Amino acid sequence: MKIANLPQEFTAALPILETITTAGFEAYFVGGSVRDMLLGKAIHDVDIATSAYPSEIKALFNKTVDTGIEHGTVMILDHGNGYETTTFRTETGYTDFRRPDSVNFVRDLAEDLKRRDFTINALAMRADGEIVDLFNGLEDLDNHIIRAVGDPVERFHEDALRMMRALRFSAQLGFVIEDTTNTAMQAEAHLLVNIAVERINVELSKLMLGKAAGEGLLGFAQSGLFNYVPNIDMGRELDIVAAGLKLQGQTLSDDATAWTYLIDQLGLSEGDAAGFLKAWKHSNDFSKQVKTAYHFIQLYRQQTTITAWELYQVGTALPIAIAVLKLNFSSFDGDKYLTAYHSLAITNKRQLAIDGQQLIATGVVKPGPKMGKILADIEHAVVIGKLKNHLSDLLAYAEMLQSKGE
Ligand SMILES: Nc1ccn([C@@H]2O[C@H](COP(=O)(O)OP(=O)(O)OP(=O)(O)O)[C@@H](O)[C@H]2O)c(=O)n1
Ligand SMILES: [Mg+2]
Numbered sequence: 001m002k003i004a005n006l007p008q009e010f011t012a013a014l015p016i017l018e019t020i021t022t023a024g025f026e027a028y029f030v031g032g033s034v035r036d037m038l039l040g041k042a043i044h045d046v047d048i049a050t051s052a053y054p055s056e057i058k059a060l061f062n063k064t065v066d067t068g069i070e071h072g073t074v075m076i077l078d079h080g081n082g083y084e085t086t087t088f089r090t091e092t093g094y095t096d097f098r099r100p101d102s103v104n105f106v107r108d109l110a111e112d113l114k115r116r117d118f119t120i121n122a123l124a125m126r127a128d129g130e131i132v133d134l135f136n137g138l139e140d141l142d143n144h145i146i147r148a149v150g151d152p153v154e155r156f157h158e159d160a161l162r163m164m165r166a167l168r169f170s171a172q173l174g175f176v177i178e179d180t181t182n183t184a185m186q187a188e189a190h191l192l193v194n195i196a197v198e199r200i201n202v203e204l205s206k207l208m209l210g211k212a213a214g215e216g217l218l219g220f221a222q223s224g225l226f227n228y229v230p231n232i233d234m235g236r237e238l239d240i241v242a243a244g245l246k247l248q249g250q251t252l253s254d255d256a257t258a259w260t261y262l263i264d265q266l267g268l269s270e271g272d273a274a275g276f277l278k279a280w281k282h283s284n285d286f287s288k289q290v291k292t293a294y295h296f297i298q299l300y301r302q303q304t305t306i307t308a309w310e311l312y313q314v315g316t317a318l319p320i321a322i323a324v325l326k327l328n329f330s331s332f333d334g335d336k337y338l339t340a341y342h343s344l345a346i347t348n349k350r351q352l353a354i355d356g357q358q359l360i361a362t363g364v365v366k367p368g369p370k371m372g373k374i375l376a377d378i379e380h381a382v383v384i385g386k387l388k389n390h391l392s393d394l395l396a397y398a399e400m401l402q403s404k405g406e
């Protein structure tokens with residue numbers, strides 16, 4: 001198969017391939033960019049594989065960065081673009097199930113392609129657009145199949161994260177995982193304990209945002225992989241299955257919504273949700289958004305009316321809560337809450353017509369611990385509509401609070 005018109009991302013890199021081949025080496029586009037081009041999807045990073053050794057690449061180009069030179073990767077900088085260029089390599093020894101004990105540089109493309117994870121990721125493309133397809137990756141792309149290259153057990157022993165990648169690609173692309181690959185995932189799922197939580201997090205996040213996230217979660221349950229990730233107890237299979245079934249035909253728009261959805265489906269207490277987010281090594285800001293959205297969801301479940309103050313407190317996490325509630329209650333009217341939120345007198349403390357500095361400047365309130373309390377009372381009174389957000393009203397109110405407290 002030969003691609004007639006290469007997308008711009010590739011044509012921009014052609015001079016690099018030419019420099020390498022003119023020097024007598026081989027060079028190909030490989031991996032995700034070739035796969036995504038064939039699928040007609042947006043192309044992210046254009047990766048290059050070459051028979052040239054890192055030292056030979058560095059001798060050919062003026063500007064390079066050693067991004068992973070011990071594994072054979074050098075980044076070539078060219079007109080503001082960076083191209084990860086990796087020497088063909090074989091790997092040996094996977095005692096920790098996540099990376100090779102050693103890599104060996106080789107001159108043969110086939111050796112390099114056969115250690116890659118899935119057939120659709122083991123395609124290479126020459127500068128002239130000719131596709132090198134040694135493992136029927138093109139056929140699998142056509143048939144929407146995720147299939148390990150060669151023996152799936154070997155591939156998963158080389159890097160156990162690949163099992164999560166299989167689920168992630170199936171969810172992103174709407175592909176089915178081929179039987180032998182799937183069986184190997186069930187058998188080797190336990191190896192996932194060797195993988196850093198951050199890396200599993202990235203894959204589970206991508207899975208949940210996939211167009212076939214529901215099927216991806218069903219695969220997460222069925223493979224048993226969920227048993228080997230942080231803070232999801234053994235025996236939660238039915239919760240994951242339920243999460244997957246509910247998501248079929250639906251998509252989640254962002255990471256915060258996805259993780260709030262997962263926590264909600266697991267039925268965690270708010271305290272456990274906090275521990276869960278920590279165990280998965282989410283950032284503090286991200287966790288705060290999720291916890292705030294989840295708190296609102298709990299309030300909604302416990303009571304029928306939501307107060308203005310509760311809306312104010314959910315703040316920018318409201319769309320997350322709404323998206324998750326919509327998945328749970330088909331008749332949930334999210335617009336009602338958005339409208340109510342946008343008609344609040346203020347949605348942020350900074351929108352108050354006065355701040356602490358000004359309060360002190362007017363002489364109404366003396367600096368000290370009381371001032372924080374007075375400001376908080378003002379904020380609350382404005383949000384619930386008891387007090388107008390006008391400077392004169394706020395000053396009068398502050399004066400009243402101050403004299404009352406003395
Ligand atoms: N555990 C892994 C990770 C990567 N690869 C190989 O390295 C390529 C690039 O890896 P990466 O960028 O992580 O994945 P992509 O397939 O490019 O997918 P994405 O679109 O998410 O970048 C893959 O296509 C695959 O050939 C692999 O064999 N095993
Ligand atoms: Mg990539």
